Amino acid sequence: MGDDKDYYSVLGCEKDASTEQIKKQYKKLALQLHPDKSTSDTGADFNLLSKAASTLTDEREKHKYDTSLLEKRATCNKIVNDEVNCDDFSHDEETQSYLFDCRCGGQFVLGKDEFTSIAKSQLVDCNSCSLSILVISSR
Ligand SMILES: [Zn+2]
Incomplete structure (x- = not known):
């Protein structure tokens, strides 16, 4: 851990990406990262990707996540x-x-x-x- 990549950057999506775009990105990246297909140790990345996609394609979860992201950013913000x-x-x-x-x-x-x-x-x-x-x- 240690890197605080948000789910959007994990998926390579903009914050205003549609559910369709998110699903498309997920499919594309999942193919590259899938543990069965990949030779390197990408299991953790794949899990993160799956979590990101399932959160951002669920309207309620996405809203919750967006809110927490905003709060996080507000506290990181410079005074x-x-x-x-x-x-x-x-x-x-x-x-x-x-x-x-x-x-x-x-x-x-x-x-x-x-x-x-x-x-x-x-x-x-x-x-x-x-x-x-x-x-x-x-x-
Ligand atoms: Zn000064």
Whole structure:
């Protein structure tokens, strides 16, 4: 164990894949991983694949699983410490990047392309501590 692959990535499906797509992917992958057909030790993978497919093709189970996935992601999510308007970033001519000072003395750095491509908001990590800020586009 140790890897927290979710069932969708086990099946190589998008989160919004239909039951049909999931079944199709399962069949395809099961052929590759089936213990009877495979020479290598893929039994564990096959079991995981079967579990993933049976969960995601059962509407009620899928809903339960999706919910638990969301909860898991919410707790893994970084804590956003602040929201900063992108106008408050200063432009660094030398490196062509945009900077915002962090309270730790480090900086939040956005490259020119990153900065100009913020659609609405973007999470930026400090370059020296674990703080993150949400940069809000003023456009
Ligand atoms: Zn910092």
